[in-house]
Amino acid sequence: MAEVLVLVEHSGGEVKKITNELLTAAARLGEPAAVVVASPGIAGKLRDRLAAYGAVKIYIAESEEVDRYLTAPAVGVLAALVASVRPVAVILAASPDGKEIAGKLAVRTGSGLLSDVVELAADGTATHSVFGGSYLAKSRATTPVAVITVRAGAIEPRQTPGAATEQPIEIPAVSARTAKVLERRLIEGGDRPELTEASVVVSGGRGVGSADNFRVVEKLADALGAAVGASRAAVDSGYYPHQFQVGQTGKTVSPQLYVALGISGAIQHRAGMQTSHTIVAVNKDPQAPIFEIADFGVVGDLFTIAHQLTEIVTIRKS
Amino acid sequence: MNIVVLIKQVPDTWSARTLTDSDHTLDRASAEVVLDEINERALEEALKIKEAGQGEVTVVTMGPPRAAEAIRKALSMGADKAVHLSDETLHGSCAIATAKALAKVIGTLGDVDLIIAGNEATDGTVAAVPAMVAEVLGLPELTHARTVTLQGRTVTVERQTDDAITVLQAELPAVISVNEKINEPRYPSFKGIMAAKRKPVSTLSLADAGVERTEVGLANATSTVIESAPCPPRVAGQIVTDEGEGAAMLADYLIGQKLI
Ligand SMILES: Cc1cc2nc3c(=O)[nH]c(=O)nc-3n(C[C@H](O)[C@H](O)[C@H](O)COP(=O)(O)OP(=O)(O)OC[C@H]3O[C@@H](n4cnc5c(N)ncnc54)[C@H](O)[C@@H]3O)c2cc1C
Numbered sequence: 142m143a144e145v146l147v148l149v150e151h152s153g154g155e156v157k158k159i160t161n162e163l164l165t166a167a168a169r170l171g172e173p174a175a176v177v178v179a180s181p182g183i184a185g186k187l188r189d190r191l192a193a194y195g196a197v198k199i200y201i202a203e204s205e206e207v208d209r210y211l212t213a214p215a216v217g218v219l220a221a222l223v224a225s226v227r228p229v230a231v232i233l234a235a236s237p238d239g240k241e242i243a244g245k246l247a248v249r250t251g252s253g254l255l256s257d258v259v260e261l262a263a264d265g266t267a268t269h270s271v272f273g274g275s276y277l278a279k280s281r282a283t284t285p286v287a288v289i290t291v292r293a294g295a296i297e298p299r300q301t302p303g304a305a306t307e308q309p310i311e312i313p314a315v316s317a318r319t320a321k322v323l324e325r326r327l328i329e330g331g332d333r334p335e336l337t338e339a340s341v342v343v344s345g346g347r348g349v350g351s352a353d354n355f356r357v358v359e360k361l362a363d364a365l366g367a368a369v370g371a372s373r374a375a376v377d378s379g380y381y382p383h384q385f386q387v388g389q390t391g392k393t394v395s396p397q398l399y400v401a402l403g404i405s406g407a408i409q410h411r412a413g414m415q416t417s418h419t420i421v422a423v424n425k426d427p428q429a430p431i432f433e434i435a436d437f438g439v440v441g442d443l444f445t446i447a448h449q450l451t452e453i454v455t456i457r458k459s
Numbered sequence: 460m461n462i463v464v465l466i467k468q469v470p471d472t473w474s475a476r477t478l479t480d481s482d483h484t485l486d487r488a489s490a491e492v493v494l495d496e497i498n499e500r501a502l503e504e505a506l507k508i509k510e511a512g513q514g515e516v517t518v519v520t521m522g523p524p525r526a527a528e529a530i531r532k533a534l535s536m537g538a539d540k541a542v543h544l545s546d547e548t549l550h551g552s553c554a555i556a557t558a559k560a561l562a563k564v565i566g567t568l569g570d571v572d573l574i575i576a577g578n579e580a581t582d583g584t585v586a587a588v589p590a591m592v593a594e595v596l597g598l599p600e601l602t603h604a605r606t607v608t609l610q611g612r613t614v615t616v617e618r619q620t621d622d623a624i625t626v627l628q629a630e631l632p633a634v635i636s637v638n639e640k641i642n643e644p645r646y647p648s649f650k651g652i653m654a655a656k657r658k659p660v661s662t663l664s665l666a667d668a669g670v671e672r673t674e675v676g677l678a679n680a681t682s683t684v685i686e687s688a689p690c691p692p693r694v695a696g697q698i699v700t701d702e703g704e705g706a707a708m709l710a711d712y713l714i715g716q717k718l719i
């Protein structure tokens with residue numbers, strides 16, 4: 142069976158959840174081969190998890206150089222592997238880095254790029270959710286190798302043991318014309334679930350009114366075990382940090398439950414959340430467009446409703 | 460300083476966006492189109508750099524004849540000139556072909572110091588064309604910038620992604636992509652709108668840009684869409700007005716759905 146390369150996403154010596162999803166997707170097309178590009182000593186820590194999700198092989202490219210550049214070492218390693226092992230596909234996360242590595246790899250190897258895929262079939266047909274979930278489109282690469290980026294949370298990860306045979310490989314020299322990383326300041330994730338992975342998301346909009354008031358949104362989120370999201374208006378007003386923006390130019394989320402508090406429901410916000418399983422909204426304006434897509438809506442004051450709902454949920458849990 | 464800004468005309472995100480039934484490409488004819496907002500920010504950054512020193516800002520786009528409207532907008536904001544790659548054969552080009560064609564057009568502009576793009580287009584959301592153009596041209600890319608600083612021939616950006624702020628540095632020439640929070644783009648002034656009418660726009664065919672016909676278009680794409688279908692629109696559910704019982708009713712609904 143042909144190999145399918147999976148670029149492993151990891152941080153702090155741990156495999157990120159998306160990697161399990163990528164390995165699961167890869168197993169549909171061929172033999173999953175994990176590719177770890179990291180500073181020395183990391184791959185050993187990742188091995189067990191990669192084996193548990195079906196990695197037949199692990200290509201290990203370790204060097205101190207890796208942290209000095211953003212994507213170039215990974216592009217070099219994957220391009221070399223494409224030439225030597227002739228995989229049917231290379232699968233990466235549809236993250237900012239994953240998308241850029243994929244794009245550069247596609248150029249370098251002349252391979253078709255299938256971007257931001259939400260489903261992948263055994264014959265290589267990829268499904269994309271386009272225009273903020275208003276269309277589904279299916280595509281295929283017309284080249285021998287397909288470079289595919291997969292959206293986080295779209296594919297149900299499946300545990301299945303793999304041999305995880307380790308094979309060290311060289312990192313090709315990085316071109317002198319590559320941007321250097323001077324500094325990397327990690328943004329702390331906090332204790333709440335990751336936005337794109339959470340099964341419940343509670344989002345606040347401009348109606349929340351201030352950064353302090355966002356405590357109300359956070360309290361309801363914590364009672365529900367949810368991630369917190371925000372509209373662009375809330376982010377632009379400085380109520381909540383950028384990485385929590387949901388929508389066209391923010392995150393796309395598809396949780397079991399999406400709670401919109403003080404969000405009008407502009408088309409660009411809907412683009413990031415309308416594929417949620419259940420949507421509930423609280424807004425004081427009965428004409429707010431969010432009500433057109435809400436499964437349950439309350440016309441009322443978000444502070445009153447969020448506070449009372451937090452109490453009800455807390456009591457039910459105890 | 461010779462700065463190129465890559466701009467793209469996209470369907471307005473405020474309007475209903477559709478794919479054509481015939482070849483599953485974006486229905487550009489029926490859509491209301493605008494200069495993608497992120498490209499206004501890319502241009503704003505270029506204009507700031509120009510105003511802080513000296514130089515020329517050229518906007519480059521690959522798109523149908525209608526994209527001339529997006530060019531007009533960019534020129535009224537303050538770009539000096541424009542190049543429009545427009546050829547029927549380009550219809551349905553894949554991301555690789557797009558990056559290669561844009562690189563060819565940039566190649567016709569002489570010594571370019573800085574290429575500035577948006578980090579992601581609102582239609583295709585590939586979020587890779589800037590890095591791909593850099594790959595074709597063999598230039599460094601500094602993407603998702605929330606700040607850009609130039610000192611002599613050294614460019615430094617703060618790259619903002621979910622998990623980190625990464626400070627990147629390279630020597631010019633380089634490719635930059637900017638994020639949505641980098642700046643507030645200016646509005647075209649009346650003077651700017653009038654001046655735009657006299658600014659040079661060169662429209663290039665494939666042959667003018669030196670792009671091979673076999674490298675572009677739907678027929679030569681490295682990936683193709685084989686089917687597409689609109690998702691059924693969501694329908695409104697139950698809406699209640701809070702008269703003291705709103706939260707309890709919402710809780711009952713969530714309990715009924717086994718969500719709490
Ligand atoms: C290219 C482009 C990309 C965009 N990308 C995004 C994106 O990624 N994400 C995004 O969200 N937006 C995006 N937007 C912006 C979008 O058009 C809207 O401006 C934005 O979503 C509005 O946010 P909002 O609903 O919080 O604010 P508003 O539209 O101002 O709505 C606030 C709502 O709060 C309600 N309210 C106020 N006080 C209370 C209260 N006490 N109790 C209950 N309700 C209350 C009001 O009735 C109102 O409906 C984009 C726009 C463009 C052009």
Ligand SMILES: Nc1ncnc2c1ncn2[C@@H]1O[C@H](COP(=O)(O)O)[C@@H](O)[C@H]1O
Pocket residue numbers: 465466467495497498501519520521522557561575576577578579580581583584585586587588589
């Ligand atoms: N056809 C095009 N013409 C000019 N610039 C483009 C084109 N396609 C993409 N770009 C540039 O690349 C950026 C990111 O687009 P994308 O990678 O397609 O999401 C855009 O904001 C533009 O700056």
